[in-house]
Amino acid sequence: MEKQRIKSADLAQPLHRRFLQEPNRTKNWGAIVEQYIIKGGIPLEGEVEIGGAKNAALAILAAANMTDETVYIENIPDVRDINAMLEAMEGIGTKVERVDRHTVKVNGAGLENCIVESESMKRIRASYYLLGALLGKYKKAQVPLPGGCNIGSRPIDQHLKGFKAMGAVTRIEHGFIIAEAEELHGAHIFLDMVSVGATINIMMAASMADGNTIIENAAKEPHVVDVANFLNSMGASIKGAGTDVIRIKGVKSLHRTEYSIIPDQIEAGTFMFAAAVTGGNVVLRNVIPKHLEATSAKLLELGCEVHEYDDAVRVISHGRLQNTHVKTMPYPGFPTDMQPQIAVSLALAEGTSIVTESIFENRFRYVDELARMGASVKVEGNVAVISGVEKFTGARVSAPDLRAGAALVIAGLAAEGITIVDDIYYIERGYENLDQKLRALGAQIEKVASEKEIQKFKLKVG
Numbered sequence: 001m002e003k004q005r006i007k008s009a010d011l012a013q014p015l016h017r018r019f020l021q022e023p024n025r026t027k028n029w030g031a032i033v034e035q036y037i038i039k040g041g042i043p044l045e046g047e048v049e050i051g052g053a054k055n056a057a058l059a060i061l062a063a064a065n066m067t068d069e070t071v072y073i074e075n076i077p078d079v080r081d082i083n084a085m086l087e088a089m090e091g092i093g094t095k096v097e098r099v100d101r102h103t104v105k106v107n108g109a110g111l112e113n114c115i116v117e118s119e120s121m122k123r124i125r126a127s128y129y130l131l132g133a134l135l136g137k138y139k140k141a142q143v144p145l146p147g148g149c150n151i152g153s154r155p156i157d158q159h160l161k162g163f164k165a166m167g168a169v170t171r172i173e174h175g176f177i178i179a180e181a182e183e184l185h186g187a188h189i190f191l192d193m194v195s196v197g198a199t200i201n202i203m204m205a206a207s208m209a210d211g212n213t214i215i216e217n218a219a220k221e222p223h224v225v226d227v228a229n230f231l232n233s234m235g236a237s238i239k240g241a242g243t244d245v246i247r248i249k250g251v252k253s254l255h256r257t258e259y260s261i262i263p264d265q266i267e268a269g270t271f272m273f274a275a276a277v278t279g280g281n282v283v284l285r286n287v288i289p290k291h292l293e294a295t296s297a298k299l300l301e302l303g304c305e306v307h308e309y310d311d312a313v314r315v316i317s318h319g320r321l322q323n324t325h326v327k328t329m330p331y332p333g334f335p336t337d338m339q340p341q342i343a344v345s346l347a348l349a350e351g352t353s354i355v356t357e358s359i360f361e362n363r364f365r366y367v368d369e370l371a372r373m374g375a376s377v378k379v380e381g382n383v384a385v386i387s388g389v390e391k392f393t394g395a396r397v398s399a400p401d402l403r404a405g406a407a408l409v410i411a412g413l414a415a416e417g418i419t420i421v422d423d424i425y426y427i428e429r430g431y432e433n434l435d436q437k438l439r440a441l442g443a444q445i446e447k448v449a450s451e452k453e454i455q456k457f458k459l460k461v462g
């Protein structure tokens with residue numbers, strides 16, 4: 001099918017943005033056991049507004065600590081990982097003011113120490129961003145070893161290699177990473193592999209080091225560029241973000257800024273595949289189509305239509321999908337964070353598909369759950385061979401991690417009958433109001449917390 005470009009004026013008015021004040025929900029982390037219950041089989045139709053990019057926001061919030069002046073940040077998604085980061089920042093003395101649900105003011109002037117002890121930080125991968133930010137500004141930082149999704153061993157040797165090249169000493173003690181430098185200086189750093197986290201972390205520290213830093217084999221992901229733009233708006237001097245060589249000239253201090261986070265390409269892609277598997281017709285608003293090109297290209301191969309507008313994308317799916325092959329790669333390749341979502345779609349496609357995961361070694365843990373719904377997938381090492389089936393049947397499944405959890409929701413939307421997805425706190429780490437957004441597209445999905453609520457849903461949907 002042909003990919004078309006149409007002006008956004010051709011679309012209806014943007015969805016109304018909701019700015020609801022909500023209490024900090026991280027304090028309830030894991031306290032309520034909730035599930036999604038889904039009655040599948042309804043084609044998704046309508047418009048959905050995509051939120052700010054979680055992975056950009058995590059790094060940008062950390063970087064906001066690098067000035068004593070107040071930083072104003074918009075388009076922050078209200079998800080668990082972000083709230084954990086904000087809580088950790090308050091824990092070290094940063095002043096965080098929620099202007100509304102998606103906007104915060106951050107002031108790091110009152111930062112009391114560089115020891116991040118927040119319990120919730122152990123659970124999120126991006127806790128390491130405070131390491132680069134604090135090391136850059138204060139020349140010392142102590143952060144819990146990162147947690148995050150269980151999708152394989154996730155070393156941070158490249159981050160530490162970068163810090164060491166800049167003159168820092170690093171060690172691990174009692175579950176913390178400690179980085180200190182008498183003087184942080186510029187360095188020429190070759191990353192052994194393309195790492196988003198290491199690129200951003202080194203970029204942050206180097207922004208306030210003495211002299212020039214060059215990062216070779218840098219990650220080119222949109223959120224690397226977003227963090228560079230944010231730092232530059234604070235007075236940093238970063239050139240080349242978005243290419244594989246980034247050049248940073250250290251500055252003495254950073255200043256106030258106002259900044260809006262880019263749209264979340266993974267949330268967008270998740271809705272694109274949800275439209276594809278349900279035979280839907282969905283417009284995604286507040287996206288940057290360029291960032292979605294790898295996903296759009298695969299949807300075309302699957303037989304969908306993809307229409308690109310200035311800041312929106314429409315996906316139209318006409319029934320059964322076609323098989324294809326996909327290999328995850330660093331940007332601009334197909335993102336590993338979209339691998340479970342495309343695999344679910346291919347599991348319903350005609351013919352056999354091959355999915356190769358080249359970034360993380362343990363990212364097929366959802367396959368056993370999907371098998372409970374009737375999928376036929378054989379995993380060998382980092383390759384999944386998928387024989388498409390005509391339909392899934394609803395089952396009780398458990399989200400093994402953030403993106404795989406979202407993929408199981410997609411599977412439930414396409415399945416015949418009722419699907420229950422357990423452990424949705426993983427999904428809530430990165431998706432804001434997933435159930436509400438899907439309901440607005442016509443899906444029958446509810447968040448439930450008891451057997452009684454499950455029965456009520458079943459009675460309602462018949």
Ligand code: UD1
Nearest residue numbers: 055126153154155156157158159194195196197337359360
């Ligand atoms: C980020 C994203 C995550 C995404 C991933 C790849 C955040 C918070 N998370 O994770 O959602 O799936 O990029 O796009 O932004 N590696 C090392 N040593 C290092 C660093 C990385 O061996 O020091 C390896 C990793 O194990 C992995 C690969 O490099 O195999 C890429 O990892 P990286 O890009 O660093 O991922 P994260 O930044 O952790």
